[in-house]
Each structure stands twice: as structure tokens, then as C-alpha cells.
Amino acid sequence: MILYGNIIDRLMYINYNLPKLLLTTNNKESNIWHDRLGHPGISVLNSMGLPTNISNCLVCQRNKSHQLPYSNHFEEAKFPLDCRHLDLVGPISPEYLSGCSYFLTIVDQAKGFKII
Known part of the structure; x- marks a missing residue:
């Protein structure tokens, strides 16, 4: 065998x-x-x-290279919605009551306004 x-x-x-x-x-x-x-x-x-x-x-x-994908400095945004940072998070456990297992965060760089 x-x-x-x-x-x-x-x-x-x-x-x-x-x-x-x-x-x-x-x-x-x-x-x-x-x-x-x-x-x-x-x-x-x-x-x-x-x-x-x-x-x-x-x-x-x-x-095995350790180069950072982005620089640590961002250009300063002068106006709202001029520059936004997005991040998709998931899958998370346990899921939300609605059955969703991912969420998106959006941050406006000029005002610091956050949407989740």
C-alpha cells in the first residue's frame, strides 16, 4: 500500500x-x-x-523584501472630498445581524470625517 x-x-x-x-x-x-x-x-x-x-x-x-508599499507621508488635502482613504475590512465573525461579514471605512483627509 x-x-x-x-x-x-x-x-x-x-x-x-x-x-x-x-x-x-x-x-x-x-x-x-x-x-x-x-x-x-x-x-x-x-x-x-x-x-x-x-x-x-x-x-x-x-x-522576503521589507520595502513599504506606500510612503508614510500623504499630500495635505485642501478641500473636503479632495482626498479620501478607503479600507475594506473582513470577513469578520460573527456576522452582523443583517448577515454582512465585511465593512468599508472611508475617511476624508481634509476634515477627518469618517464613514463606516
Whole structure:
């Protein structure tokens, strides 16, 4: 038997606690597995018995950058509705009585007026 699992709510949950000997690979294949598994960290690769010598993964390097997406300074708005900041929040739990699970905040920068 190679795999076994249980079916719960029409989904099959596979038991992946297999002997490590079934999961052998070489250095070139470790980069391929790293890509195919969605660029997991070293602890995940160790738990699967895969080699952890991932070399020069550009996707991982880009995702570890710490550059802020926006500057911390906004241009000052001179007139109402000249500049607005919006933020969609959700899903939240528990839902509102109306059944909504998201809300939108709008802030007018000139007057500080807020709508939720």
C-alpha cells in the first residue's frame, strides 16, 4: 500500500506519515519540489524528509523584501472630498445581524470625517 486516508465530508484526508525512504530525491529535484510545493520553509521540507539545500530561489528572495508599499507621508488635502482613504475590512465573525461579514471605512483627509 502506498497511500491511505479517510473520507470526511466528501474530502479525502491522506495520511502522509510515510517512511522517509519513499521520499528520496537529489539536489536538482529539491529545487523542483520547493517550487511545486509553493516555496515552503526549511522546517516544512524537513518534516517531509526532503533536502533543505535550496539555492538562490528568486521568488523567496523577493517575498522576503521589507520595502513599504506606500510612503508614510500623504499630500495635505485642501478641500473636503479632495482626498479620501478607503479600507475594506473582513470577513469578520460573527456576522452582523443583517448577515454582512465585511465593512468599508472611508475617511476624508481634509476634515477627518469618517464613514463606516
